[in-house]
Every structure is written in structure tokens, then in C-alpha cells.
Amino acid sequence: MATHTPPTAPSAPQPPGAGGPPPPELPAADVDRWRAEGGGMVDLLRLVQGLGPVAAVRLGPQPTVLVTGPEAVQHVLARHPDRYVKRSHRARILVGDGVLSASGDAWKSQRKLLQSQFTGPGMRRFEQRIDLAADRCADRWAGYARTGQEVDLAAEMRHFALDTIWRALTGHPLDDRSADELATIGRVVTALPVLPADAVDAQAAVAEELARIDAVALRAIDAARTGGPGPHGPGLLHVLLDAAADRAEYTDRLIRDELVTLMVAGHETTATTLTWLYLFLDRHPEALEGALAAGGPESPERRAAIQALVSETLRLYPVAWLLPRHAVEGDLITGYRVEAGTDVLVSPYLTHRDAQLWPEPDRFDPERFTAPGRRPAHPGAYLPFGIGARACLGLQFAVRETTALLERLLPAYLPRLRAVPPGPVFDFTVRPDGPVPAVITKR
Helix, strand or coil: CCCCCCCCCCCCCCCCCCCCCCCCECCHHHHHHHHHCCCCHHHHHHHHHCCCCEEEEECCCCEEEEECCHHHHHHHHHHCCCCEECCCCCCHHHHCCCCCCCCHHHHHHHHHHHHHHHCCHHHHCCHHHHHHHHHHHHHHHHHHHHHCCEEEHHHHHHHHHHHHHHHHHHCCCCCHHHHHHHHHHHHHHHHHHHCCCCHHHHHHHCHHHHHHHHHHHHHHHHHHHHHCCECCECCHHHHHHHHHCCCCCCCHHHHHHHHHHHHHHHHHHHHHHHHHHHHHHHHCHHHHHHHHHCCCCCCHHHHHHHHHHHHHHHHHCCCCCCEEEEECCCEEECCEEECCCCEEEECHHHHCCCCCCCCCCCCCCHHHHCCCCCCCCCHHHCCCCCCCCCCCCCHHHHHHHHHHHHHHHCCCEEEEECCCCCCEEECCCEEECCCCEEEEEEC
16 A cells, blocks of 8 residues: 655644644545545545545545554544544434443543443453353354254344343343344444434434334333342443432433443444454464464463454454544644644554555454564554543453354354355444355354
8 A cells, every 4th residue: 555654743842833744635636536436435545545644635624634654543542532532423313422422521421430340340240141142152053053054144143242242231141022122223323324414314214213222221221220130240231220329410311322332332343343253264264273273172372362363353344443533623643734623534444454564454364463573563553442542441341252252163163154245334333245144064
């Protein structure tokens, strides 16, 4: 991929108006041609990235700056999140004021409450629930292997991930009724990029689906409030209800929003990652055999090799492929001047496919994460869950659940794919374009 060497940053900080060089701009003729040819957003972003690690394009009244270089990525997301803020989230119609879309002091308060639940002692109480969900999925696959029934791998991974987050939230395994109703979440997520721009019209377009999701959420809230904890203790929903006892902002509506946020973020992304991984392993069986040969069952060596499979999948298809921010004040990003009011797009997808950082970037190669010196050292070069203050809350949870499932499935079962999706779809996540039909066989 072509690169552009930015001007040397000044030796001492300068105010944005003190003559710092502007970011490179994409010529308007190229934008016109892109529009005329019906190119997608990813095509445009690749074109802009060719201008360098910080590049600009004017698509409307305000300039948009694309950030892909590791140093610039770290500057925006990790070092100066107060200058580059998250504004309204495209998923707000679904998640409301949950932590994913909240901002300012409300976000800080909500994030603080949930953060402790996904680290240290908080994570330990989820381990049994994750293992039980993985066992349940493995039992289903044993049945599929006996009967030869064709299944959709993408649907299987969604069911596992939804069962896992449901146990974490409620303390109960996912029941069939809730599973059927919560499948609606996937339909709303898929519809988000094409909903009307007007909020009222968008709400009306998915009103029936949102009503079903609300019904499940409110039923879960009522059950947690009146029925006590689940068989393995209280869940995250009980933490939210406890917060409501002395924090007025935790109304039933906000609790609903947090519950739906955690369901969306906690299963769509994990399911997509697992589906991509199985598609890669179908094309690269040597990667699977190498991971299994790294060590015995439950050994640290095998676990590390399986985690490398997941890490490489996340490099190619990160959980958050595009992170939009808004510059609330003027700034210099690695020597480039960015004016207040500029929209800034950080793209982990493009950073992860930069040939200067990742040689042969489009090749699936899990050894990047096991062989010394293969992975770039800069923290801004690999960010599948984001970095900085707004990095994904559930990173540890996601790693633990994907590893737990794969440790059970990979040594025992081999899916024989009947068809492969034609490519990716870039919306809320980067997902395969279509189902992944397969027959499960025993190894």
C-alpha cells in the first residue's frame, strides 16, 4: 500500500494556528470518481489511506480526517480522548443511553460501575458460566455429528455468545423463548446502516423489533427484581438494580439500555469473530493442526496457540473496524493540523492491514502472535477492541469465552463447509455476507 511521509513535527508544541502543516487532502476529482463508480466507504478509506497515516477528505461542509498510523492512533484514542470525543452513536436507536453511546459525565459514571465487573474478581465469577455455555454448545455439536444435520455456523456462534452473555447478565442459562426473541437484535444491527437519517422515521422502521427486544429486557429486569439471583449467583443485571437503590439516574429505562448494550456488544462481536475464525481454518487447516500440536488438552501452550488464532482473526476483522471521533478543539496530530469541529475516523481495519506494520497483511498467519518479533511493538498498531479510555469493556470476557469454546470444539469436531460467503459486509461489525452452512463431523 502506498504511504506518505508526513512533515516533521515541530520540536516544540505549537498552537494549531501557528503554522503547523495541514493534513494532506484527497483531490476532489478522485472523490467525484469514487462517487460516480458507486464505491463503498471502505474503498474510499483505502484511497485516503494511500496519502499517509493522517489524511483528509472533504465529503460535506466539514473535513474528515482518517487516522491509521500507530502514533496518530494513540494520540487520538489514548493520549487525548478529551480532545477527540465520541458523539451520537449510530446504534443509539437500539442501545439508548447505554455505556456504548453515552458521553461526558454520564459515560464516566456508567463506565466506572461496569468496569469493575469485567476485571479481576469480577471476571472470576463469570468463568463457570462461560464454561457451562461452552459445554452446552459442545453437546449440541455432538448431536449434530451423530445426525449429520446441516447447521449455520454463524447462527451457532451467535447462540453460544448470546447464551454466555445472558448467563453473565441474569445468572440463568438462555431459554428458548428469549433466544427466539433476541434474534431480533441481529436484524436491527444489520438494518442500522440503512435506516432513515431522521430519528423518528428510523424508530418507526424497526418499531416492531424494538418492542420485542424491550419486552425481553423488561421481563428480565422484573425477574431479577422479584426472583433473586440465578443458580450461580447474581448477574450484571443485579449490579445495575443495586445501583438504582441509591443512584436516581438508574431508572428502569437506563437499566434496559445497559442490558441491551451489553447483549449487543457481548454477543454480536464474539459471534462474528468465531465465524470468521472457522472460515479461515477451512482455508488454512495447517493453522488448526499447528495449534492442536502446540500442547496437550488445557495446556498453556495449546491455549496460547488457540489465542493466537483468535488474535490473528481479530487483526484481519477487528471488533471495531471504524472508530469515529469529533475534534472539540484544534490540535496537531503527528505534525498535522486538525481544526476544531473536524470529524476524525480511526480505522483499526486499515491499521491492521498496513504492510509497513504487518508484512503480507492480507495473509492469515497466527504465528505473528507467537513468534518473537513478528508483532509490531507500538500499542497503536493493534487495537481490535480499541485503546484508551473508551476501549471495549468486555475484552477479557471475550478472550475468555472464545478460548473456552475453541478448546472444546477444535480438538473434537471439524465442520465441513457447504458454502462460503462471498465476502465481508461493513456495518456495526465486519461480518460475513451470508450464512455459513456446514455439516459437523467428529475428528
